[in-house]
Amino acid sequence: MLDAPDQPSDDVLPEPRPLTPRAITLTAALLGSVSLLAVLVVVPTPYAVNSPGPTRDVLGEHDGTPLIQVSGAPTYDSTGELRLTTVSSTGGPGYPSSILGVLSGWLRSSSVVLPVEQVYPPDVSQEQIDESNQAEMVSSQEDATVAALTELGYEVPATLMVAGTVPGTDADGKLEENDVIVAIDGQALPDYQTLVDVLADVAPGQTVTLTVRRHGQSVDVPVVTSEREGGGAQIGVLIDPTFDMPVDVTISIDDIGGPSAGTMFALGIIDKLTPEDEADGVTIAGTGTMDVTGAVGPIGGIRQKLAGALRDGAGWFLAPEANCDEVVGHVPDGLRVVRVGTLHEAREAMVAIGAGEADDLPTCVVEQPVASPAAG
Template identity: 85%
Template sequence: MLDAPDPSSDDVLPEPRPLAPRSMTLTAAMLGTATLLAVLVLLPTPYAVNSPGPTRDVLGELDGTPMIQVSGAETFDSTGELRLTTVSSTGGPGYPTSILGALTGWFEASSVVLPVEQVYPPDVSQEQLDESNEAEMVSSQEDATVAALTELGYEVPATLLVAGTVEGTDAEGKLEENDVLVAFDGTPLPDYQTLVDDLADVEPGQTVTLTVRRHGQPVDVPVVTTEREGGGAQIGVLIDPTFDMPVDVTISIDDIGGPSAGTMFALGIVDKLTAADEADGEHIAGTGTMDVTGEVGPIGGIRQKLAGARRDGAAWFLAPAANCDEVVGHVPDGLRVVRVATLHEAREAMEAIGAGEAGDLPTCTADAGTASPSEG
């Protein structure tokens, strides 16, 4: 035990000297500067930052539950991975981007910083955004299921309910909400694909006869078609189909919204319902919306999704053809991109990759849409 110093002895410690005014000023200045910097770093900015988000293997499980569950048909295991890709965003309502977050985004090659009004609609709450994203996710799952089952040869009956008409088309004022399309030029319409196939044989400007069920009675409605964006004829009718699925498919997903996972959902369903191990151990990522007709549509954040795919071990990436101009020059090392425009093309790409025969698959080139062999 130490003895307390004797005040009368020479061992008494000297009293500490008071800080000089200059030292006190410097200390206060340093503390003030540090506090100011900390506050500035956390201050919100008028920017949104998009960065690579998480990926999910649609052939795998989520919290012990398979992401894709099928009843009413035999399913088969796969040794590969099919990863949907996402974008993580800050700057939305209630989640402002800090100065530090914006600076980090500017210096990260895989991130993009944009004025917030270019990313999020004004006067929209986070709750409204969440509801919209969730609705788009649910719709994408249904569309992916219809497209996958159709690709596999199933018939998917549908009731084609008229939800409205396109302004300025001949259908406006002729068809009514809640009409049900039942025939096209006398040909019955048991499903959506039949309507698409029939319309593909029509030239823009040609008159077709739509038979609808209105208040329980059949009504023939002549409609002059117009040219749709991208070519082909359209009837100017907004259709809200109700599908009678021949196979029950349930997709479990966590806090991911939007429609861009449709292509990978559809591929996952195809893989599970076929005996062949299409991916055969390969790690394939991708993105793209999926229409019930099997068309792969463009999405946002393709560069961030490429980076996220490679980060999580993917060696291959299926990219929508319409996004090719954003892909060129931004493919991470070790990732090979395959351009796809339809579910059938995506399925053929998956099979070729799994079989080790992917050398001639089309990729994205500088002219954003020309097929050429993939590069290693």
């Protein structure tokens, strides 16, 4: 029988091998890299990073609650999606951008890195920013509802209360806060749209007579109109309208702020209140502010929103015409952009896309310079 080889006893451990210089160097390098990475993750920088944010289907639900709920009128289902788009930002008060985040933003074509002072005003708290964004969101929902109902032919009565006047205009000092404008040149103003329509026929510099209700009395105030930005006449009055909605619309979206979802909210309301399946199985994304007259306004972060739309399955994107200069050259492959300036144009685009008849819809194009005639 062969003897078994000697085995170390259970209470005797082998002596550890001494660390080599190479192992010490690798360990130190590893610890240094981990420490550097930790610094890159947490150390704030003076930059803001804007990246593609989440999208939401305004015809769908979020956390089990429909984004748009309507009462007082029949509603209809849709097989398509209408997605509002957002921008995710770091660099604001309480949410600083890290060095790693800034480097990542520089490397991604869908993100933009800017000095923080270009994005966030100084000496403003995150609470103030959140309150402002929420107020803009609430206002945009009301404006979108008024515009959508008006587009559908509803009458939306409004009380046109004066919230202030524009300094330097003739109305400054003549109109008072809390005046209610009830007529212009003798024509009654039952809603905001009537005021817009009347002013469309007034030339800047022309005098109009505003009839206002002031402290229970009717007062006529002559006002010389001035030219508003973009052309047309304005009376120089800031109006805070109160609307009497013929249909109750509730929009439930608590985690997104700002006014840029107005156009998609308005389209969602229209889709729900009409029996036609406008989107008809197509995913359409978009952005743009919406005022009560149905005008689509420009927004920020259009390039990030384009990328977010494609990421979440959209094949079409409705872009404000005022943002076209930022769109050209930055449309990701697989996404088609349609420019819109009014809610009516956006509605027509939605219908055409759903019907598969969108080839002739207007898009954002680069204006080509006109060639000078060759010398003879």
